[in-house]
Amino acid sequence: MALKTWPLKKSPWIFHLSTGSCNNCDIELLDCLTPRFDVERFGILLIGSVRHADALVVTGALTRQCVPRVKECYDQMPKPGLVIAVGQCACTSCIFRDSYNIVGPIDKIIPVNVYIPGCPPKPEAMISAIVKALGTL
Amino acid sequence: MEKVIYPLFYFLIFPGFLFTGIVGLLASWVDRKVTARVQWRVGPPWYQPLADILKLLGKETIVPAGPRATFFLLAPVLGLVGVTLVSTVVWVLNLNPGSSFVGDLVVVLYLLALPPLAVIIGGAASKNPLGALGAAREMKLVLGYELPFLIAVFTVVVKVGSILFGDILNFQEFNGIMLRHPSGILAFVVAIVCSQAKLTLIPFDIPEAEQEIMSGPYVEYSGAPLAIFKLTRAMMLFALPVFLITVFWGGLHFSGWNLLWTILKYVALLVVIVVVRNTNPRLRIDQAIRFLWGPVTAVAILGMILAVVGL
Ligand code: SF4
Numbered sequence: 001m002a003l004k005t006w007p008l009k010k011s012p013w014i015f016h017l018s019t020g021s022c023n024n025c026d027i028e029l030l031d032c033l034t035p036r037f038d039v040e041r042f043g044i045l046l047i048g049s050v051r052h053a054d055a056l057v058v059t060g061a062l063t064r065q066c067v068p069r070v071k072e073c074y075d076q077m078p079k080p081g082l083v084i085a086v087g088q089c090a091c092t093s094c095i096f097r098d099s100y101n102i103v104g105p106i107d108k109i110i111p112v113n114v115y116i117p118g119c120p121p122k123p124e125a126m127i128s129a130i131v132k133a134l135g136t137l
Numbered sequence: 138m139e140k141v142i143y144p145l146f147y148f149l150i151f152p153g154f155l156f157t158g159i160v161g162l163l164a165s166w167v168d169r170k171v172t173a174r175v176q177w178r179v180g181p182p183w184y185q186p187l188a189d190i191l192k193l194l195g196k197e198t199i200v201p202a203g204p205r206a207t208f209f210l211l212a213p214v215l216g217l218v219g220v221t222l223v224s225t226v227v228w229v230l231n232l233n234p235g236s237s238f239v240g241d242l243v244v245v246l247y248l249l250a251l252p253p254l255a256v257i258i259g260g261a262a263s264k265n266p267l268g269a270l271g272a273a274r275e276m277k278l279v280l281g282y283e284l285p286f287l288i289a290v291f292t293v294v295v296k297v298g299s300i301l302f303g304d305i306l307n308f309q310e311f312n313g314i315m316l317r318h319p320s321g322i323l324a325f326v327v328a329i330v331c332s333q334a335k336l337t338l339i340p341f342d343i344p345e346a347e348q349e350i351m352s353g354p355y356v357e358y359s360g361a362p363l364a365i366f367k368l369t370r371a372m373m374l375f376a377l378p379v380f381l382i383t384v385f386w387g388g389l390h391f392s393g394w395n396l397l398w399t400i401l402k403y404v405a406l407l408v409v410i411v412v413v414r415n416t417n418p419r420l421r422i423d424q425a426i427r428f429l430w431g432p433v434t435a436v437a438i439l440g441m442i443l444a445v446v447g448l
Contacts, residue, residue: 007192011185038178040169043185048351051199051359054192078197078359 008054008080009134011043015053017073019106021060025087025120029057032123039127055082055130058112061089061096062103074110082133085112086126088119152228154221161371162186168374168411175415186371190364198360205262212259213358213365219251220369224376230302231379231389237303245302245380246290252369253279253335256344259366260354271353274422275344278334281429282341286331288437289324293384295444296320306388314387319448323440325385329406330433332377333413334425336370340417341425378406 018026032039033046047053050073062070074083085106088094096102106112114133116126147153165186173180200206226245230237253275260272293315294300297308315321334341345353355366382389382402389399420428 003191004195007188007190007195010188011192035177038173038180040173040181041179043181043188049356051357052352052355052363054196076199078199080196 005137008137011045012054012082012130012134013045013047013052014055014057014084014130015047015050015073015077017050017056017058017070019058019060019066019070019090020063020102021087021089025059025089028120028123029059029086029126032126037123037127039130042127042131044130050076051078053077053081055084055133056110057084057086058090058106059086061093061099062106062109063101064103067103067109070106070109080137082113083110084114084116084130084133086116086121088117091115091117094119147225147229148221152232153225157221157224157372157375158368161368161373161375162190164374164407165371167407168414171408171411172415186367190368193359193364193367194361196360198362201263201265201357205264208258208262209357210362212255212262213362213369214255215258216252216255216369217365217372219248219255220372220376223248223380224372227302227376227380227383228389231306231383232391234303234306234388237301240300241302242290242294242300242305242384246287249335249377249380250279250283252373253337255369256337256354256366259358259362260344263354263357265357267351267356268354271344271356275337275354277422277426278337278341278344281426282331282334285327285429285433285437286335288434288441289327289331290384292320292324292437292440292444295441302383305384309387315385318444320440320443321385323436323443325381327433327437327440328381328385329409331429332381333410334429335377336373336410338410338414340413340420342419343422343425374407374410375403378403378410381406 016026016029030046031037032044050056056073056077058070060066083106085091089096090106093102093105097104103109113136114129116129118125121129149155163183163186166181166183169185170180170183200209223245226241226248230241257272257275257279260268260275263269293305296315296318297305299305299308309315316325337344345355355363358366379389382399386402390396391399
């Protein structure tokens with residue numbers, strides 16, 4: 001069992017999926033890769049294809065247009081995989097909850113493992129959340 | 138019985154699959170660590186490539202509905218077998234130059250073409266537009282670098298006057314390494330440029346350009362096949378420099394201080410490759426072809442001419 005979970009904890013590759021965010025969360029997410037925070041220390045890589053991903057990092061308020069795409073991306077991710085909702089929008093729809101074009105928080109559509117609130121959350125918060133999420137594996 | 142067991146041992150354990158795999162993974166860690174340090178980051182721990190491979194092996198393998206499953210799944214194995222055979226043949230000949238057989242150099246050159254071929258087959262079989270684009274770019278890149286690479290290797294053949302690995306090693310043993318000759322130096326530089334392209338590292342990582350075509354031929358791969366592709370790339374990072382050392386730099390020796398010298402040769406080549414990768418932007422595919430068929434081929438031909446006149 002350890003042989004299966006140890007590598008998973010040591011090398012989570014994340015796929016970044018924006019579902020109509022204001023771009024601020026996305027920038028904070030990219031901040032994690034900069035020399036100051038350097039998540040590659042923990043083996044975390046940002047990868048370009050969802051087929052390689054271990055964690056789907058979802059930002060944004062989930063617009064109506066995005067729903068089929070989010071479902072598709074979730075299905076395309078090889079399991080076991082985590083879903084991480086980054087930002088107040090993704091967790092609760094935030095100030096956009098009354099908009100005609102918003103479907104609702106991400107967990108209405110796909111199961112979410114970790115919520116990282118904040119508008120936008122700090123990189124420290126994201127790193128700590130991902131580490132905690134890996135602990136639950 | 139011995140006729141079966143020795144080759145199997147060579148192929149699977151030393152110097153084949155297991156040995157090349159372990160050293161290759163370590164080399165790819167050095168690559169990532171140095172890259173991180175150049176970018177003023179801390180970088181991953183030493184077991185990172187191993188963890189990546191193990192993780193991918195443990196994950197679900199998705200075969201998308203579109204692709205041809207046979208080719209899609211067999212392509213990575215083809216590449217892995219190719220690079221393992223390269224490593225095995227080159228090491229066995231280094232350990233025992235007498236076991237050279239007619240055309241071994243040509244065999245190794247063909248086997249070195251297998252991993253790129255596997256990437257092309259896999260990318261084309263994945264039926265993804267990005268995969269197809271990556272495969273097409275890889276094909277163009279192969280066309281680009283094979284010509285100067287072959288000219289560079291055959292410069293050595295002309296200089297030595299024999300196409301056997303054993304003769305090349307013996308020649309360097311008695312007449313000094315290839316790098317003592319002007320033609321050898323030119324050929325060596327060309328070969329390093331071409332191996333950068335063979336390893337598809339920056340500036341030649343055009344086929345898998347992460348930021349534009351999302352890792353290209355690998356885009357539909359997941360789980361074990363992706364792990365095999367990653368392992369193949371790591372092993373190439375070990376097998377190709379060893380091949381260059383054998384042909385141009387006197388081969389591998391293991392007695393006394395020579396062991397240290399051999400390791401230093403490999404590390405020096407690795408550092409050159411990593412530093413070039415970290416200090417260059419990515420070329421466009423047309424620029425890459427123009428570069429490889431223009432200046433690089435010209436230098437290779439110059440080296441060949443020097444070898445023919447005996448320098
Ligand atoms: S949570 Fe805030 S920063 Fe993040 S996407 Fe929503 S509005 Fe923008």
